Amino acid sequence: MVKIAIFGVGLMGGSLALCFKGKPDLYVVGHSTRESSVRKYLERGVVDSATTSLREAAEDADFIFLCGPVGSLESTLKQLAEVKLKPGCIITDVGSTKSSVNACARSLDLGEAIFIGGHPMAGSERSGVEAASLYLYENAFYVLTPNGTTPPEAVEKLKELLVHTKANIVIVDPDEHDDIVGAISHLPHMIAVALTNQVRRYNDNNELYSQLAAGGFRDITRIASSDPSMWRDILVDNRDVLLRLIEDWNEGIEEFARMLKAGDLEGIGEAFRTSGEFRNSLPERRKGVIHAIYECYVDVPDTPGVIGRIATELGNRHINLSNMQIIESREDVPGILRLSFRKQDDLDQAVIALGELQYSVHF
Numbered sequence: 567m568v569k570i571a572i573f574g575v576g577l578m579g580g581s582l583a584l585c586f587k588g589k590p591d592l593y594v595v596g597h598s599t600r601e602s603s604v605r606k607y608l609e610r611g612v613v614d615s616a617t618t619s620l621r622e623a624a625e626d627a628d629f630i631f632l633c634g635p636v637g638s639l640e641s642t643l644k645q646l647a648e649v650k651l652k653p654g655c656i657i658t659d660v661g662s663t664k665s666s667v668n669a670c671a672r673s674l675d676l677g678e679a680i681f682i683g684g685h686p687m688a689g690s691e692r693s694g695v696e697a698a699s700l701y702l703y704e705n706a707f708y709v710l711t712p713n714g715t716t717p718p719e720a721v722e723k724l725k726e727l728l729v730h731t732k733a734n735i736v737i738v739d740p741d742e743h744d745d746i747v748g749a750i751s752h753l754p755h756m757i758a759v760a761l762t763n764q765v766r767r768y769n770d771n772n773e774l775y776s777q778l779a780a781g782g783f784r785d786i787t788r789i790a791s792s793d794p795s796m797w798r799d800i801l802v803d804n805r806d807v808l809l810r811l812i813e814d815w816n817e818g819i820e821e822f823a824r825m826l827k828a829g830d831l832e833g834i835g836e837a838f839r840t841s842g843e844f845r846n847s848l849p850e851r852r853k854g855v856i857h858a859i860y861e862c863y864v865d866v867p868d869t870p871g872v873i874g875r876i877a878t879e880l881g882n883r884h885i886n887l888s889n890m891q892i893i894e895s896r897e898d899v900p901g902i903l904r905l906s907f908r909k910q911d912d913l914d915q916a917v918i919a920l921g922e923l924q925y926s927v928h929f
């Protein structure tokens with residue numbers, strides 16, 4: 567039996583546990599410091615067993631996944647360094663930053679265990695084991711950050727196990743990872759939060775701001791609802807990179823201010839043209855930092871039964887829906903229905919079917 571220990575069975579750890587549990591020859595142990603969490607892991611059936619004892623979870627483990635907040639990784643690694651781990655045991659993590667955890671692992675004597683940093687680039691603004699999904703990692707990029715001293719066979723062993731996640735593994739240097747993810751994930755979260763709070767302050771004096779907030783504002787601020795404790799850890803951990811990125815951001819905003827003052831229509835138009843070109847060249851509907859799932863939006867008349875009819879039509883065609891949400895429904899305007907799917911193929915088939923049924927579909 568290959569024993570896999572998961573420390574912190576939340577959204578990420580729980581989703582990994584679901585990928586491994588029940589697979590031939592794999593045994594999944596969950597760890598939490600809280601007795602109530604251990605009971606919850608067992609009740610939800612995401613692990614084969616669970617314990618509050620770090621030693622019991624780690625001893626004999628072939629793989630250890632650290633799935634707690636970024637700020638907890640160093641302390642858990644230090645505690646693991648006190649345990650006699652199985653020779654060849656692979657310790658990995660799913661934290662959103664990679665430089666600090668790699669440096670910490672290198673500074674510790676982990677015996678014959680090997681640390682390989684990891685970061686699955688899939689997730690959502692939801693958290694906790696309740697949000698865990700077997701499909702979270704499917705088709706997403708999963709970054710591994712071995713260093714020059716990591717035995718290649720250990721990386722291969724970890725990659726073999728991660729086949730169960732159906733993710734695409736990419737190898738990236740830890741510092742380069744933090745630069746890139748800082749720009750495409752951490753900076754956008756800060757911008758979304760700052761922008762949302764700016765509008766929140768205006769709204770304190772005039773509620774028309776929130777009432778009129780339209781699609782663009784909702785799109786760019788979705789990630790402003792992310793878990794506060796998780797994100798404060800990530801931002802503080804990657805602060806050197808982020809401070810540099812904020813300088814570049816300020817330059818970009820200053821440039822806008824300059825163009826506005828000068829009435830520079832050409833310059834503003836060019837900024838939209840270059841950003842549009844780059845934005846449109848991004849891989850479409852990929853899971854991860856921007857798109858969590860395969861989604862489309864359908865305009866629906868506000869008539870009774872319409873949602874049930876759409877679900878039935880898709881079901882009749884064996885198209886698997888994973889979620890349905892009414893974005894807006896008032897008597898005088900058509901509502902918008904958000905349909906989510908787990909697979910590109912289901913989305914593509916749904917778009918064809920809805921088109922045939924004369925619904926207007928957009929993305």
Ligand SMILES: NC(=O)C1=CN([C@@H]2O[C@H](COP(=O)(O)OP(=O)(O)OC[C@H]3O[C@@H](n4cnc5c(N)ncnc54)[C@H](O)[C@@H]3O)[C@@H](O)[C@H]2O)C=CC1
Pocket residue numbers: 573574575576577578579598603633634635636638642660661662663685686687688689690691692693694695796800
């Ligand atoms: N949520 C997301 O979209 C993504 C998160 N990550 C990273 O994954 C890690 C886990 O995030 P989620 O699963 O979303 O969070 P979560 O809140 O769903 O789960 C975190 C788990 O860690 C446990 N935990 C809390 N404090 C702890 C501590 N001090 N020591 C040990 N365990 C502790 C919690 O009980 C829970 O089981 C974080 O490091 C985050 O940066 C990476 C990619 C995406």
Ligand SMILES: O=C(O)C(=O)Cc1ccc(O)cc1
Pocket residue numbers: 661662686687688689690691751789854855856857858
């Ligand atoms: O939902 C989104 O757009 C995300 O940004 C999810 C996410 C959060 C944290 C990560 O380290 C990676 C991905």
